[in-house]
Amino acid sequence: MDLETFNKTEMEAMKKGKVREIYDNGDSLIMVATDRISCFDVILNNEVTKKGTVLTQMSKFWFDMTKDILPNHMISVDVKDMPEFFRQDRFNGNTMLCRKLNMLPIECIVRGYITGSGWESYKKNGTVCGIQLPEGLQESDKLPEPIYTPSTKAEIGDHDENISYEQSVEHLEKYFPGKGQEYAAKLRDYTIALYKRCAEYALSKGIIIADTKFEFGLDEEGNIVIGDEMLTPDSSRFWPAEGYEPGHGQPSFDKQFARDWLKANEGHDWTLPQDIVDKTIAIYLQGYELLTGKKLA
16 A cells, blocks of 8 residues: 555545445555344345444454464454545444455355255255255254355345356356366355364354355465455354253344344335344444454453
8 A cells, every 4th residue: 555545534435335335545455343233135125233343343253263264354353554545433343354356256154953944945846946945853953063055145136146166166167267166165164164264263152153144255376265244243144052952943143133023024125223223233242252252342
């Protein structure tokens, strides 16, 4: 980053996602996790105060914990390392300076327990994303081994599409000729290794990670690196271990609370009542504190 960039007081986001805004910083990127919340691929009309800070600080926590398995794109979460523009209160705590990566066009989903769309699929034909599972599973059961169920990445307003492992090879091959098989295998293996490490740690802190998704990219040398966010309440299902009981849905430390309210209340116009917003952020904060052992600054 040159001095001119570092002294910039005005910057425009180059990309606005459902929750994140990304700024081009020359040789790096700056990712801002806003307080927006999305459910069912729709951005809700509410904002959830401090949610962006939880997402950024939780990603930092996991990036630090797993860098021996795989490098990640994080450089700093200190706004003093960023251009002048980011030294405003609204960027403090929710902003991450990152390496630029060539992102791989796959959402890497791993499921350790059967729930959500996986449970709905299993009830129909005993499979999840084409993977045959044992008979007799109940909702929220732990799977014998975590399963890898990749999907394609959707543009805003579209839904991600679940694909098989074999289709992920073909999909990657289209973008990276001659590398589809290699990249698909590495994404699967890294996804499962990261999940196993983090799920074991989380369980020791009283949290079950039922499922999550990772995104990966290539650095300048062509190495696979973890990008985007990592094991946040937006990308994962976190359940309290206390009271865990298969056979029904579980309470959670994520936006499932908001999703459930939207499902149960028609005519909501994608707006949550304030008490549901307050409960949602309380859940995010509780999950962060249990996992990290720290209160959010």
